[in-house]
Amino acid sequence: MRRIIYHPKYSNYDLGPEHPFSPLRVEMVIDLLKELNVPFNYIEPEIVSPDLLTQIHNKEYVDLVEAVSKGEEIPxxxxxxxxxxxxxxxxxxxxxxxxxxxxxxxxxKLLIEGKANKVLQLGGGFHHAHKKLAAGFCLYNDLALAIKAMTNAGWHVAYLDIDVHHGDGVQEIFYTDDKVMTISIHESGEFLFPGTGWVYELGSGMGRSLKLNLPLEPFTEGDSYLEVINKAVEPALAYFKPDALVVQTGADAHFADPLADLMLTTHDYEKIYRRIFELADENCKGRALFTLGGGYCPRATSRIWTILYFIFNNIPLPEKLPDTWRKHWEKRLNKPFPETLHDQLPAFDPIPRKEEVVKHNKDVVQRLMDAVAPDWL
Ligand SMILES: [Zn+2]
Structure with missing residues (x-):
């Protein structure tokens, strides 16, 4: 059973017209589904109380966030x-x-109670929210709250983060937890916010060798990215044997993203999402919760998350974008759109350092596998 979760009030998380984390990105997806005549049936969640968030965040932090959000002056x-x-x-x-x-x-909850086998939450993915620190457009760590509910139910959870930025908040919150494996594939912190996510950040105490980081070279292309999934994520899940997968599906590793430097195309995203569904089937009976995340080229992000929606619902992908949708959003964003759902190939000029990039990423996988080997016996 597959369920979509969404609430129109998600768009209240709007950090201003110039801010990249715009609710417009999801609005574009929903609008595109409508134009494509695809059913959009969803369950609306209830709002969580500030108290509940203290399972993850420091109380002083939650109190302050709530106060300033009401317009109170807190120095x-x-x-x-x-x-x-x-x-x-x-x-x-x-x-x-x-x-x-x-x-x-x-x-x-839907997964724990067996009311769904796969859930797509059309929003969220606030992986940079720390216990007592807002960062990287993130305020409350929705991912950690979901993972915590699963571990409270006795589950082992694997968190897979394909956002182009390191999933530092989730990693920090579960750094010593042996019920949670975190895997983050991101552009190396040498070049990109938040500057963390190194291979040697392996977790500590009971959580050692369960926090995995794959810092990739700028200009990484899809083939190398998929190789990293197959050579590192696949054995990690086979070792950990999670009860469920929680996936942050950020779309900011796309080549057109203005905030990062990886080179994935929409075709690569299709392959990556399909591979993740297979991994859920192979390792945890298909149980998986997907959230959205980063993605700051709205023209690319809206198409990538629409592809995710189609794969999630097992519907064949359409080739063309409806003219009405394309023209409407071209006008609103004042940017030209492609005529197709997928990028038109070749999407960019050949990468000059391709061999070096591929080799670097292979080395990262090898270093990680060598580092965890003594603990994975
Ligand atoms: Zn990101």
């Missing part, structure tokens, strides 16, 4: 990562973030 907000360009203080943002956290939590 030390910057100690908690707020009031920056990335995490501006916007009235009502906490309510939007709590609806999104409620969606992820509902997804976890």
């Amino acid at each position: 030390n907000y910057s100690d908690f990562g707020l009031g920056t360009a990335d995490n501006p203080i916007v009235k009502g943002m906490a309510e939007g973030a709590r609806y999104l956290a409620g969606g992820a939590l509902l997804g976890a």
Whole structure:
């Protein structure tokens, strides 16, 4: 059984017209589904209480976020990562973030209660939210809340993060937890926010060798990315044998993304998403919760998440974008759109350092496998 989770109030998490984490991206997906005559049936989650969020976040942090979101003047907000360009203080943002956290939590509950085998939450994926720090457009860690609900039910959970940025918040929250494996595939922190996610960050205590990081070289293409999945993620899941997979499906590794430097195409995303579904089938009876995440080229992100929606629902992908949708959004964003759902190939000029990039990524996988080998016996 597959379920979609969404709430119109997700768009209350709006950090301003110039902010890249725009609710417009999901609005574009929903609009495209409508134009393609694809059913969009979803369950609306309830909002979570601030109290519940203290399962993940420090209480002082939650109290402050709630207060500033109501417009209260609290002098030390910057100690908690707020009031920056990335995490501006916007009235009502906490309510939007709590609806999104409620969606992820509902997804976890549907899986735990056996009411769904796969859940797609059309929003969220706030992997940079730390215990007591807002960062990287993220306020409350919806992913961690969902994972915690699963581990409270006695499950082992594998968290797979394909956002182009390191999933640092989720990793931090479960760093010593032996019930949670975190796997983050991202552009190396040498070049990209948040500057972490190195192979040697393996977890500690009981969580050792269960926090896996695959920092990839800038300009990594799809073939190398898929090789990393097959050579590192596949054996990791086979070793850990999770009860469920939680996946952050960020679309910012696309070549057109303005904030990062990987070179995935929509075709690559299709292959990656399909591979993740297979991995869920092979390792945890298909049980998986998918959230959205980063993705800052709306023209690419909207098509990538539409591809995810089609794969999730097992519907064949359409070739063409409807003219009405394309023309409407071309006008609103003042940018030309392709005529097809997929990128038109070749999408970019050949990468000059391709062999070097592929070799670097192979080395990263090897170093990680060597590092965890003594603990995976
Ligand atoms: Zn990202």
